Amino acid sequence: MDLLPPISASLGAMGSLYGKLDAFLDTELKDEIRELGSRLLKLAKAQDLPVTARIWMKEVRDLSYDMINCVDTDADWIDKMSRIFKPRVKEANGRYDRYKLESVPSRRMNIVPIPTVVGDRKPDIGLHAKGGVVDRLCRTLTDGDEQLKVLSIVGVGGIGKTTLAKQLWREHKPGDYFDCRAFVRTAKKPDMRRILRSILAQVRPHQPPDANEVHDLIHDLTEHLKDKRDFLV
Secondary structure, three states: OOOOOOOEOOOEOHHHHHHHOOOOOOHHHHHHHHHHHHHHHHHHOEOOOOHHHHHHHHHHHHHHHHHHHHHHHOOOHHHHHHHHHHHHHHHHHHHHHHOOHHHOOEOOEEOOOOOOOEOOEOOOOOOOOOOOHHHHHHHHHOOOOOOOOEEOOOOOOOOOHHHHHHHHHHHOOOOOOOOEEEOOOOOOOOOHHHHHHHHHHHHOOOOOOOOOOHHHHHHHHHHHHOOOOEEEO
């Protein structure tokens, strides 16, 4: 099973949910949830998703938030996980099979480990050194490959994920390699209209967004970026 971030816009709360179910005794449900997470991760790597896949992913993310809220806030969560959520998880896996989403092609994701300090031991290569993580990620981003790339920075809290993302942001100013860029923050249940307006305002700063509907914002973004090399954090 791939390592998932605790919370993300594309994967919901699946990563956080795994750790909280370690002591859960219903192994069948845990296996179903892991299968659901693996399938969600596969679709998150895919290009040109069909509408059925996007709808399925949204429903699974919402389900993951419902489950994590139950685990975190309900004293009777163990019973509810088996009685209420187990049928929903199995049904979601069943819809994945019925929709034949396994046939959706994936794209390559780039994973570069962040060096961490254990005790008094220092990482062999620092973040900013030649050959370090920032240097390697920068070279990956600017290697001339025209295909869409996704760099995932994952790991436990406090190891420098945000610091690394901000450093990559500072390294890539518009006009150097990328034509435009945007840096946005998301919540557990992201407001897609706000996010899209923020991205559009950053990549097209001289023409503020005049659309409010999600489909219009997506159209404006697509039109603006179709001939550009862009960088989104």
